Amino acid sequence: MTLSLSPRLRIYTALAATALIGALAFGRPDLAVLATPFVVFLGVAFVGAPLELDGRLELERERVLEGENVRATITVQNRGAPARVEVRPPELERSRTRASPIEWWQPAGEDHAATFELAIERWGLLTVGPVAVRAHDRLAAFTLEGALGGARELRAYPRVDRLQRLVAPLRNRPVLGSQVSRERGEGIEFADLRPLLPGDRVRSINWRASARRGVPYVNVQHPEHSADVVLFLDTFAEAERAEPGTLDAAVHAAAALASTYLTRRDRVALVSFGGVVSWLAGSPGTRQLYRIVDALLASHVKPTFRWTDITHVPGHLLPARAVVLALSPLLDERGIGALLDLRARGYDLIVIEISPLALGDAGSRGLPLRLWRLQREALRARFERLGVPVARWEPPHTDFDLVIEEVIAYRRHARAIPRV
């Protein structure tokens, strides 16, 4: 905390000194009489207990959902002279608060608590505090300013939307799930008829077809399997003019995809691929959703020149049958290179391009922007030639469900070749 002297006290000192010297020099005692109240004021201001404050900051809870409000309470303990205390709302990185500063009069030795309602507008591991405090003594002669309460960590979880439809993988894992597999076996969905073979169950005989053909035929179904899904988050770069940026959109999309796939008993893994590579091994269940959301909180763009390629990701994270859903703004060569590498390795890759153009002046006719758009078109074409769908998402103008529909439509008509 910093203590400062009011500038007016220096002025009063100068005025009083001038008047006293004038009184002496010109033999005018009236000048000394005029100066006396100012000298008394200075004496009173300088005598007395010093200002001393202490405080602690407490949050109503440490975990909130993006868009919710949380109460922060700063308790100020006055260990010095009585003071007029002004407390500003706690600093909250990358979020705004509508709370106003609060002022009160605090007698010596007393505690006073002030509560602020903080609007959490963005997900992430947020640091709340410290709180900026300013205190004046009775005559406002001294001002004590500084930060109180320290910093508290707040985990703001992203909003998790539920998607209407999901992209089916080209191949499923042979574990019971909710997705109708392309393979044939035992299930509910009818697939085909075939002649009875030794070992077939009697109840699978299709009597109508057998009667028509004169030999026993059995029904063959598509089994319900689960899928391996890898959410690939490109965190090399992000475009951000005003919130939300491309990373915010990617995190929301990843949370929505993870939530919806996990309700279908699929196994979902997360790879955050950027300056810092982090991952979460694939697993099914609700607990995995919490793990993924927790891991997403730590997602951030760390600018680096280090070349990171796909070999930095452990092999077991990318099962051969997995569908890799890449959420990328396609801004960094390393991220693009990793995606092309994944496709070259035969993975069932889907690129969801979080368009940075949605954040900028998309209507601009400037030559550099047109060239950049052409480059991006060429990049998309390059992916599509490799059989990789690139669905452009322009948040918040486009709904993410529409992007998924676009991918499904693409895969219906231009099927990628699965890994052999």
Place this chain on the structure above:
Amino acid sequence: MAAGLGVAAGLDADGRATVLAGAGAAILLLGLGLSTRRSAAIPVAVLLLGALHLIPDGGRSIDTVIYGSGLLLSAELAYWSIDEHGRRPVEPGVFSPRLLAIVAVVVAGIPASLMVYLAAGVDISRSAASTAAGAAAIVACLTLLAAMARGRFRRD
């Protein structure tokens, strides 16, 4: 408050019109300072009002005892007005401690000024020794204030 001081200075003076014009200038300066929130105007206005009281009179007057405290009160209220500008609504009871403290200091300044006034009435012949004693008193007073201020910073 400043207007009252200006009028008081004008009523006592021989050249009433000139003093009232000077007081008007001081009040205008103070008003401009307050409206533009420039505290630099306050000491100038205080100096002008003080000079208007002293220059035309030329002699020792009991009014000066009240006038000095009035000047301090004007200056304090003006500074406070600038301090409060743009502040949000505050909890009740925030303003009264400062107001009471200012009034208390202003009131305490009156007997102190009276003592100085009475001391000034003591007939002491002007000599080098008395001037040196006066200068030493001024230096001691300012040194004491500076030491008290430094003490506050050292404690904090």
